[in-house]
Amino acid sequence: MSKKVLIVTGDAVEALEVYYPYYRLQEEGYEAVIASPTKKVLRTVVHDFEGWETFTEKPGYQIQSHVSFADVNPADYDGLVIPGGRAPEYIRLDPNIGRIVNHFFETGKPVGAICHAVLLLSGLKLKLADHKMTAYPACRPDVENLGAEYVTDQLHVDRNLVSGQAWPDLPGFMREFLKLLGK
Numbered sequence: 720m721s722k723k724v725l726i727v728t729g730d731a732v733e734a735l736e737v738y739y740p741y742y743r744l745q746e747e748g749y750e751a752v753i754a755s756p757t758k759k760v761l762r763t764v765v766h767d768f769e770g771w772e773t774f775t776e777k778p779g780y781q782i783q784s785h786v787s788f789a790d791v792n793p794a795d796y797d798g799l800v801i802p803g804g805r806a807p808e809y810i811r812l813d814p815n816i817g818r819i820v821n822h823f824f825e826t827g828k829p830v831g832a833i834c835h836a837v838l839l840l841s842g843l844k845l846k847l848a849d850h851k852m853t854a855y856p857a858c859r860p861d862v863e864n865l866g867a868e869y870v871t872d873q874l875h876v877d878r879n880l881v882s883g884q885a886w887p888d889l890p891g892f893m894r895e896f897l898k899l900l901g902k
Contacts, residue, residue, distance in 0.1 A: 722797040722900060723750040727819060733804030734763035734779035735886040736833050740800045743893045754791050755784035756813045764804055766886065773857070788815035793822035800901045803834025803855065811842025831897035833883040833892055837861045851875060854881040
């Protein structure tokens with residue numbers, strides 16, 4: 720039986736940050752399951768770095784989620800990926816997301832958090848004291864509010880947590896996540 724990985728997201732997820740892990744996991748033989756507040760077609764966004772002091776945003780592709788958060792049993796999954804974009808900002812308000820995300824930290828299963836994913840973690844008020852992680856640089860205060868130390872590296876691994884700053888870091892991010900998942 721292949722391992723299953725849960726990807727939690729919603730509308731306005733950064734397109735590359737959901738598609739790249741989704742297909743990369745399947746390439747390695749894992750079952751990738753996309754969960755969102757309701758089972759639906761999600762609208763993604765494309766963030767790019769075009770000389771602004773921050774990123775730009777354009778509409779992206781659509782992708783079907785497979786299950787609603789309410790129907791997720793996190794014990795059925797071997798790892799968790801949290802893409803960025805604007806989705807983490809609002810999915811953190813879903814009443815089911817806390818029990819899902821907390822399960823992975825409590826059990827030590829691999830967690831991948833990229834870019835703005837830390838907004839979900841900070842919204843849950845997780846305590847990650849003694850952890851180090853990275854995120855999109857503007858999210859540094861959110862990392863520090865978790866009690867974690869912000870590192871400026873584009874990619875960082877600390878125990879079961881793989882973190883990356885943005886979509887250009889996806890190759891290394893997924894390489895390290897897959898290493899943890901394979902253990």
